[in-house]
Structure formats: C-alpha cells, structure tokens
Amino acid sequence: MFTGIIEDLGIVKDLVKKGENINITVESNITNELKIDQSVAHNGVCLTVVNIKDKEYTVTAIKETLDKSNIGALKIKDLVNLERAMKLGDRLDGHIVQGHVDQIATCINVEEHDGSWQYAFKYDASLGNITIEKGSITINGVSLTVVGSKKDTFSVAIIPYTYKHTNFNSLKIGSIVNLEFDVIGKYVSKLQEIKL
Known part of the structure; x- marks a missing residue:
C-alpha cells in the first residue's frame, strides 16, 4: 500500500x-x-x-x-x-494507492500558469474507469486531485514542489503516463454494476 x-x-x-x-x-x-x-x-x-x-x-x-x-x-x-510502501501508523498524506496500474493515458495539454501547471490527459473510458471533479487520481505514482473531469479526459494542477520533485517536469504533449484510479471509487462503481 x-x-x-x-x-x-x-x-x-x-x-x-x-x-x-x-x-x-x-x-x-x-x-x-x-x-x-x-x-x-x-x-x-x-x-x-x-x-x-x-x-x-x-x-x-x-x-x-x-x-x-x-x-x-x-x-x-x-x-x-x-x-x-507506507508504514502502518504513518500519516496518509496522499490517498490510498495500491501500486496496481489500471491503465495508461496520454498527455494532451500542458499549460503553465503563474506559479503552477495544469496537465490534461486522455484515457480509454471503455475500460470502465472514471474520474470525478475533486476526486483522487494517481499519475505515475503521484497522488493528485482532479480539477477537470469529462468522460475520457481529466486535468490536474501541479504545484512547484511537485513539478520540481517528480517526473512531471519531463512530461509533454504525447507523453504516456500510468493511471491508478481511486480504489474506493472503483468499488462503488463495481457495486453499482452488480445492482443493475
């Protein structure tokens, strides 16, 4: 974990x-x-x-x-x-991440703002994974909050510390990244499928 x-x-x-x-x-x-x-x-x-x-x-x-x-x-x-891996009893500063990649995504846009960056990604929604506004997503192992969510695209905002200390500073349009969707969201989605 x-x-x-x-x-x-x-x-x-x-x-x-x-x-x-x-x-x-x-x-x-x-x-x-x-x-x-x-x-x-x-x-x-x-x-x-x-x-x-x-x-x-x-x-x-x-x-x-x-x-x-x-x-x-x-x-x-x-x-x-x-x-x-996290130690039991430590603070959970990000969110629960299993280290099991669900799928890949492609970076489709990078915008530099005054003191931050916004990255947009496109993924294959037919695999059943979803994002929600203000929900958690893991990109290349980095715990992030979704700031823009559509059916097969989403955006995240990156602060200077994250930009400097992760490989986000090497991502560009066309870069392929690993996605792990929020584990709680995946269980809720699966339960909804079972009920239907």
Missing part, C-alpha cells in the same frame, strides 16, 4: 530483457534504505526489489505489468518517481 507521495526521483541505469520480463536497475538516494523483497512503486507500479548493489537496485517487471503500464517504454537515463 502506498500514499502517492513521491520520495525520490530514480535514474534508470540498466534494462535487461529476460524472456517476457525486464529487469530494471535504478540508481536512487533511497537505495541504502532498501532490502531484498521490498516493494517500491516506480511511476506508480509496485515492483519487488530483487538485487541491491551500492547505490543501485534491481526490480523485475513481468509481461502483465509491461502490457498495462509505461514501464516497458522506459529507457536508460529516464527518471522514475519512487515511493516505498
């Missing part, structure tokens, strides 16, 4: 394909605090640490993960948003 509050920006140092899987090696300031078998969210995708060496650690992404997220499109030197 995660909160969507990014701890560090990791740098992809190596990508090794093994069968249908990819081993991803990341350099991070939090590596010395990690241990083998620990869960770390990478752009919102929960992956398990399988190796640690000096300032770098390695995780494995399987085909299911590669098919549903932007992890398979990573390149060496790319920046990834990192968050370790």
Whole structure:
C-alpha cells in the first residue's frame, strides 16, 4: 500500500530483457534504505526489489505489468518517481494507492500558469474507469486531485514542489503516463454494476 507521495526521483541505469520480463536497475538516494523483497512503486507500479548493489537496485517487471503500464517504454537515463510502501501508523498524506496500474493515458495539454501547471490527459473510458471533479487520481505514482473531469479526459494542477520533485517536469504533449484510479471509487462503481 502506498500514499502517492513521491520520495525520490530514480535514474534508470540498466534494462535487461529476460524472456517476457525486464529487469530494471535504478540508481536512487533511497537505495541504502532498501532490502531484498521490498516493494517500491516506480511511476506508480509496485515492483519487488530483487538485487541491491551500492547505490543501485534491481526490480523485475513481468509481461502483465509491461502490457498495462509505461514501464516497458522506459529507457536508460529516464527518471522514475519512487515511493516505498507506507508504514502502518504513518500519516496518509496522499490517498490510498495500491501500486496496481489500471491503465495508461496520454498527455494532451500542458499549460503553465503563474506559479503552477495544469496537465490534461486522455484515457480509454471503455475500460470502465472514471474520474470525478475533486476526486483522487494517481499519475505515475503521484497522488493528485482532479480539477477537470469529462468522460475520457481529466486535468490536474501541479504545484512547484511537485513539478520540481517528480517526473512531471519531463512530461509533454504525447507523453504516456500510468493511471491508478481511486480504489474506493472503483468499488462503488463495481457495486453499482452488480445492482443493475
């Protein structure tokens, strides 16, 4: 379980394909605090640490993960948003995030305002996911509030701290991002389907 509050920006140092899987090696300031078998969210995708060496650690992404997220499109030197699993008893500063990406979206607009940025995204609404105005959404692992919601598009506003400390500063029109929709909203939506 995660909160969507990014701890560090990791740098992809190596990508090794093994069968249908990819081993991803990341350099991070939090590596010395990690241990083998620990869960770390990478752009919102929960992956398990399988190796640690000096300032770098390695995780494995399987085909299911590669098919549903932007992890398979990573390149060496790319920046990834990192968050370790939350500790029971800590403050929940973001919202409840599982680290299970629901689908991807495409950035369709970026507007710089005086001291903030607004990003718009388009996603495939036929998969049954929805956003609501002022609801929670996780984009590349970042817990955010929806400020504009339509059937297959939504917007979020980014403050300077988030812009500087996440990979939002590298997103542009056409960038592909990972989405995890609000878990409570997903259960409510599923219950509504069952009642119909």
